[in-house]
Amino acid sequence: MRRTTPPRPLRATLALTLALAALGACAPDGGDAPPAPVGLTAQAGSATSVHVMWDSAPAADRVTGYQVFQSGRLVRELPADKTMVDITDLAPRTAYAFTVRAKDATGRRSAPSATAEVTTPLARAEDRQAPTAPTATTGRAEGPRTVRLDWAAATDDTGVTAYDVHQGGVRIHTAGAGERGATLTGLQPGTAYEFTVRARDGADNASPDGPTVTVTTPADPARGPRTAPGAFTATAAPGAVELGWSAPDTGRPTTEYELYVNDKPVTVIQFGAGAVPTGRAAYRLTASEPAGTVWTLKLRARLPDGNWGAFCEERRITLTG
Template structure:
């Protein structure tokens, strides 16, 4: 004979229903805060560079939307907090705001509106500015650096300076400035920075000399750097001479990997006993004069893993290295 449900069975079923209802109430309905620190700087007669700081959220920001007078013009992932707005009209006033999004689709209120006016066009300007000089840098803890340089010259005027890290533009400041603070870096990491000047006709200078900066280790992190140091690159006829100091690992470093323009190019292997101290390698090149190479090195550690990358060096075939 089938027995009727007991009180305990009814209680359990009720508990399940209540738990299910509670779980449904856990939906994220709180929007992020508006992004702070929004700036808009002229890049040229037809472009503006918009930047902002990270917005706060009760869980996590997943992206940002950039608006021009209420019309969305760009959508970006959470890790990116700067963007160039192109194809603008010269001699025109614009106003930009930024809104943050979270995983639940909640959208923040707009940031404070930032006005900017593009300069007049310079259609006959084909002359690039001179490169900035005397680039210097200071490490600001484990996640930021401050760069400074001597201003470039241009026949009609520099409108902005673009900061590059290993050939990727990561920051821009207006042409009247000669310093920039770069944030969002990783602790205990070597970075190679260069700066280019840009005018209103979008002519960019060549790179400044490079500066290498290593951010401080995170608090409590006593792990030594595994990056090769003192990388030097000298252009010769048909080759590039490289030299560097392998990292201190407690054992000889027998293998290094050489990267050209961000991609692995060759593995350098020494025998049972690699050279002590500074090591050298000659890279044969067959490309025509004017070809540009970005070079960096990493070592294979005794545990078989690859270590951190060295600072990057940029050379141009047929000219001296940077």
């Protein structure tokens, strides 16, 4: 079969078409781009700020960062571990629309997320009075990575505009003025978390913390090791209690443990550099209470991410004096 060579102008056109096709395949918005972020919400925190949040991307998506857009204009760039941001310097009583795009290490960007719309409240002049703290907070684990919090309403002379949920002193969620609870996801299995809630008004005045609530997520054998110390023992000795346990498998040496006696924290046991136990750990606790005093003891480990892990099995002993 005879091969026909295209005329020179046609060959040039074909070459240009192939080159453009190759460029399109490598374009940042083409190819195997990450999926669009989901769960986007926008909540007015004050008359001049909006708190934007979305769900963290699964590890399989290989997302390295996010871009936040306000009415199509890029306003923030964040690393992959940040899924919330405050957009400030906004105008009071104004409608805003936000979208988010994910990006990977090659520069490919996802399609925009669904749009989250919000209207900032009216500014109140000379408002310096903070809201009251929520009077009650309750929490419960709804799975290895999910916690449900509920709180009582706060009051303010100009009206509460938002509730901020803090975990370990860091804000992790913002809810609307009419909301009395939130479902928190993306947590670690077998981990103890402490949460507080603050109210905020239109002038960005924040209340004191409401009551602290501690929730421990259950272990999930299919998604990581247990975080509780193992084989915990407590033995009464004259004037002391001898404790022993096995370090949890957290991927790093465990240097801190929090000890509870009768459901109250009494000390943090710390192991210095070069003294961190790799297998069995031991600690001698001084006891000044009279013989016959009954103690229940348990402890938990500080995890690599700074949170406290799950408690070990509780032990009950009687002091010998």
